[in-house]
Amino acid sequence: MNTTKARETAAIAAALMALPASACVPELAGAARTLDTGRYTLAYRSVPPKIAVGEHFSLEVAVCANGGTPLPDSLSVDAQMPEHRHGMNYKPGIKRVSATRFRADGLMFHMPGRWEFDFELRAAGRTDRVKQSEVFE
Numbered sequence: 562m563n564t565t566k567a568r569e570t571a572a573i574a575a576a577l578m579a580l581p582a583s584a585c586v587p588e589l590a591g592a593a594r595t596l597d598t599g600r601y602t603l604a605y606r607s608v609p610p611k612i613a614v615g616e617h618f619s620l621e622v623a624v625c626a627n628g629g630t631p632l633p634d635s636l637s638v639d640a641q642m643p644e645h646r647h648g649m650n651y652k653p654g655i656k657r658v659s660a661t662r663f664r665a666d667g668l669m670f671h672m673p674g675r676w677e678f679d680f681e682l683r684a685a686g687r688t689d690r691v692k693q694s695e696v697f698e
């Protein structure tokens with residue numbers, strides 16, 4: 562390795578070490594998706610794993626807090642079809658299963674197409690929001 566290359570490598574290593582700690586990893590075996598809100602990282606999976614149009618399903622959601630943020634006080638989950646400008650016909654019920662785990666029951670996608678999950682985490686007077694698109698046929 563020549564000197565210039567060695568110097569570049571050292572500079573890159575220093576830059577990498579200066580980055581903030583990487584996002585926390587929520588504990589959820591078989592999570593379908595992991596989303597980052599900045600303050601939180603959220604993972605979810607549906608029950609049953611394959612969502613069927615016109616049938617109720619649940620979401621299991623695990624959360625972890627980044628960089629000393631308190632765990633969320635509450636979570637809400639909703640879903641919309643942005644192209645059709647409508648939401649679900651049912652309002653899901655949210656249960657807190659543990660400090661880091663929530664369960665949303667009673668969701669239903671009543672028509673095929675693109676749905677967007679909308680997660681809101683509230684803590685210390687602030688709300689973090691993250692959306693995730695899913696297409697169902």
Ligand SMILES: [Cu+2]
Nearest residue numbers: 642645672674
């Ligand atoms: Cu629709």
